[in-house]
Amino acid sequence: MKIKTKLNIGVGLLFMMILVLSVLSGWYINQLKKDTSNILKANYNTLEYSRNMLLALEEINTDPLAFNVFEKHLKNQQKNVTEPGEKEATDNVAIHFQALKKDSRNTTLQSSIRKDIAELMQLNMSAIEHKSSIADSTAKNAIMVISVTGMLCFIIAFILLVNLPSNIANPIKTLTESIRQIANQNYKERVHFESRSEFGELAKSFNTMAEKLQEYSESKLDKIIRGKKRIETLIDNMHDPVIGIDENKKVLFVNDEALKITGLRQENFVGKLIQDVAVNNDLVRDLIKDMIHPANNNSDKEPMKIYADGKESYFEKEIIDINVIPTGEKESHFIGQVIMLRNITPFKELDLAKTNFLGTVSHEFKTPISSIQMGLQLLENERIGNLNVEQKNLVNGIKEDSNRLLKITGELLNITQVESGSIKIDSKFTNIHDIIDYAVNANKSAAEQKQINIKIKVEDGLTNIFADEEKTSWVLNNLLSNAIRYSYENSEVEIDVRNENDKVKFSVRDYGRGIEEQYLDKIFDRYFRIPGTKKEGTGLGLSISKQFIEAQGGQISVESELGVGSLFSFFLKNI
Numbered sequence: 094m095k096i097k098t099k100l101n102i103g104v105g106l107l108f109m110m111i112l113v114l115s116v117l118s119g120w121y122i123n124q125l126k127k128d129t130s131n132i133l134k135a136n137y138n139t140l141e142y143s144r145n146m147l148l149a150l151e152e153i154n155t156d157p158l159a160f161n162v163f164e165k166h167l168k169n170q171q172k173n174v175t176e177p178g179e180k181e182a183t184d185n186v187a188i189h190f191q192a193l194k195k196d197s198r199n200t201t202l203q204s205s206i207r208k209d210i211a212e213l214m215q216l217n218m219s220a221i222e223h224k225s226s227i228a229d230s231t232a233k234n235a236i237m238v239i240s241v242t243g244m245l246c247f248i249i250a251f252i253l254l255v256n257l258p259s260n261i262a263n264p265i266k267t268l269t270e271s272i273r274q275i276a277n278q279n280y281k282e283r284v285h286f287e288s289r290s291e292f293g294e295l296a297k298s299f300n301t302m303a304e305k306l307q308e309y310s311e312s313k314l315d316k317i318i319r320g321k322k323r324i325e326t327l328i329d330n331m332h333d334p335v336i337g338i339d340e341n342k343k344v345l346f347v348n349d350e351a352l353k354i355t356g357l358r359q360e361n362f363v364g365k366l367i368q369d370v371a372v373n374n375d376l377v378r379d380l381i382k383d384m385i386h387p388a389n390n391n392s393d394k395e396p397m398k399i400y401a402d403g404k405e406s407y408f409e410k411e412i413i414d415i416n417v418i419p420t421g422e423k424e425s426h427f428i429g430q431v432i433m434l435r436n437i438t439p440f441k442e443l444d445l446a447k448t449n450f451l452g453t454v455s456h457e458f459k460t461p462i463s464s465i466q467m468g469l470q471l472l473e474n475e476r477i478g479n480l481n482v483e484q485k486n487l488v489n490g491i492k493e494d495s496n497r498l499l500k501i502t503g504e505l506l507n508i509t510q511v512e513s514g515s516i517k518i519d520s521k522f523t524n525i526h527d528i529i530d531y532a533v534n535a536n537k538s539a540a541e542q543k544q545i546n547i548k549i550k551v552e553d554g555l556t557n558i559f560a561d562e563e564k565t566s567w568v569l570n571n572l573l574s575n576a577i578r579y580s581y582e583n584s585e586v587e588i589d590v591r592n593e594n595d596k597v598k599f600s601v602r603d604y605g606r607g608i609e610e611q612y613l614d615k616i617f618d619r620y621f622r623i624p625g626t627k628k629e630g631t632g633l634g635l636s637i638s639k640q641f642i643e644a645q646g647g648q649i650s651v652e653s654e655l656g657v658g659s660l661f662s663f664f665l666k667n668i
Contacts, residue, residue, distance in 0.1 A: 110246035121235030136217040142170040334434040408434040523562040532570040552591040564641040576603035608653035
């Protein structure tokens with residue numbers, strides 16, 4: 094039988110059972126409603142009218158309105174005659190009541206009326222008992238019929254519950270397990286369903302697929318082996334050391350370059366846990382320390398210095414996580430890592446040559462620049478001779494260019510110190526106001542030209558700081574110079590110094606154009622300049638400032654909003 098047919102029969106039976114139960118329950122509930130409403134409508138009202146007539150009869154001798162009350166309930170009763178003999182009893186009450194109205198003191202008539210009303214009540218009480226027994230019988234029949242029907246429905250539903258899901262789920266479970274075997278490359282797996290349902294057809298298709306996969310796997314094995322050999326040869330011929338490990342940190346492959354720099358043999362490396370290899374090899378220990386302690390990984394660390402090729406060589410280490418998405422799945426799985434050491438010795442040597450060249454050229458530039466400035470001072474001396482307006486303008490232009498050239502030369506000298514790692518820090522107790530005065534005086538002329546007001550605020554009681562006075566003054570001077578350069582005319586630049594979290598914070602705020610958010614993380618990079626800016630500069634000032642502050646154990650940061658301005662701050666330890 095087809096699965097669809099089974100489901101239709103099962104669902105249809107359940108639907109029919111629910112429909113039968115609903116019809117039976119509705120019919121019996123309607124019958125009980127009729128029985129109970131008949132009692133309430135007919136007999137209970139008669140008893141109520143009779144009780145009210147008896148109460149009115151008791152007050153006839155004392156209350157003149159009692160006749161009206163009695164007559165009102167009598168009329169209601171005459172309209173509610175429903176039982177055999179009830180009409181005769183009601184008529185007797187009416188006859189005796191008319192006689193009583195003429196002789197209200199006649200106790201015999203009152204007694205007759207009471208007897209008639211009592212007979213009327215007795216008739217209705219008997220009717221209520223009879224109708225209650227009919228309702229009880231109807232309720233018992235309803236309970237029995239609904240119980241029997243419900244039990245039959247339960248038995249049928251239980252049979253469906255036991256058989257129908259297993260008929261569908263068991264083949265699916267078997268097929269799922271077989272598919273898992275195929276996914277694990279066990280292509281000999283087969284499923285066998287004797288059923289003529291859709292599962293039988295599915296089993297035939299599955300077995301055909303498994304046979305083709307088995308045939309394909311066996312025919313492609315040689316190609317896979319050749320591909321593996323090709324990859325191994327490619328890795329062995331790489332000029333950079335490469336080490337591959339699996340997800341359990343077991344070494345899968347090591348090329349010749351890696352063996353050469355570690356001084357190990359392949360049999361002592363491949364197939365071993367890399368932690369075990371690191372125990373007896375310092376270089377391997379340095380290579381895997383970031384893998385063992387990921388929290389200590391520092392992406393900005395210096396290249397590794399390793400003795401290779403008969404000299405000290407420099408390598409950049411890169412650890413690549415290998416994640417793959419298995420066929421048919423959505424989430425990736427971690428299957429290992431590759432450690433690569435990129436030999437950057439030629440680049441390091443070129444960089445060192447560049448640094449030496451910059452240092453030499455910058456140092457040699459200072460002598461002719463000093464001579465030019467000395468000549469300019471002589472030309473400005475009126476004792477030597479007076480200059481006309483054009484000559485003065487020419488001298489001022491040469492002076493500005495020489496100052497700019499001297500500043501660039503100084504930045505190049507500083508950057509050579511940074512690149513060569515020869516920054517010398519001479520920390521001592523320094524007056525904070527001396528640092529501020531140096532920066533303000535150096536930029537006083539530029540501020541006056543743009544009519545910029547420099548506002549200084551130093552926290553009360555903050556006088557000295559333990560720092561390198563020369564380099565700290567240079568940094569503050571550079572930040573203030575940039576703030577004035579990028580500020581609008583007739584604006585304000587603020588210098589603020591205060592204690593913050595046991596550190597001294599120097600801040601320089603301007604209200605210029607500001608910096609786009611996308612450039613904030615690059616502003617301290619060497620030679621970086623914001624695209625589109627027309628301001629002069631080498632792009633080294635902020636980079637040198639960062640190096641000078643960090644060399645003293647401090648930090649430098651920037652906050653900026655386009656159209657509002659920028660806030661540059663650096664922190665130094667308050668000792």
